[in-house]
Amino acid sequence: MSAGYRVLPLVYDRWQQTYGADYSTLILPRLIATIARHGIPTASFLDVACGTGTLGVLMSKRGWTFWGVDASERMVEIAQRKVRSARRPARILRQDMRSIRLPVRVGLATSMFDSINHILSRRDLRRVFRGVAGALAPGGYFVFDVNNELCYRKLWISTQAVQHRDFTLVLQNRYERARRRAFSFVTVFLRAGDRYERFAEIVQERWHTKPELRALLQEAGLVVLESEDFNFTDVPDVGPIKTWWVARKR
Secondary structure, three states: OOOOOOOOOHOOHHHHHOOOOOHHHHHHHHHHHHHHOOOOOOOOOEEEOOOOHHHHHHOOOOEEEEEEEOOOOHHHHHHHHHHHHHHOOEEEOOOOOOOOOOOOEEEEEEEEOHHHHOOOOOOHHHHHHHHHHEEEEOOOOOOEEEEEEHHHHHHHOOEEEOOOOOOEEEEEEEOOOOOOOEEEEEEEEEOOEEEEEEEEEEEEOOOHHHHHHHHHHHHHOOEEEEEEEEOOOOHHHHHOOEEEEEEEOO
């Protein structure tokens, strides 16, 4: 099993709050609109690479039973605490997204915040999509977003720093266009009393083209219904840096 992220979970939710709203809160209206547009009945849903479980808690408040999988032990621990605190019907499992195993079938699977971009090869992406298809009931839906190349060309090219009273987060970004690979060298300086402790890890992502994603989804038995570029930020000049995908299991 992949170890998942060890450093980002230390500050993940607090980092999200520095932008005014976490990504799950920002993307929830688009997800709810998609559910309504396709008439997806409220039931059980799986969030693939669920992180700290924020989206699952938000969805469970709307009547959904939440299943979450994530490879990061620390992310899973935080998500489990979060759903216990919210007293919501949920089960969070530590699983690599390339090897999804659920004891039930769900009517909806999601994977948000460019989690699919963390899969770096066509072979592994095939495994993810097959695992999702296996977790879905017949006619179930898979809704996910990805970073498209515009995102990497615009946003993954500089160093960014986030200041918080408890930590400093530094992201040194690089996009290698020829390889379709993006890198973020993450350094966290975390306050520990009157001093700071330093932690570091590397985030790697890959730009998956639309034809590639469509072909692998279809190969897994998932029929593509939507593929739309969009801008989730309130900055118009950024442009449509993400792509929203909706597929249905045959």
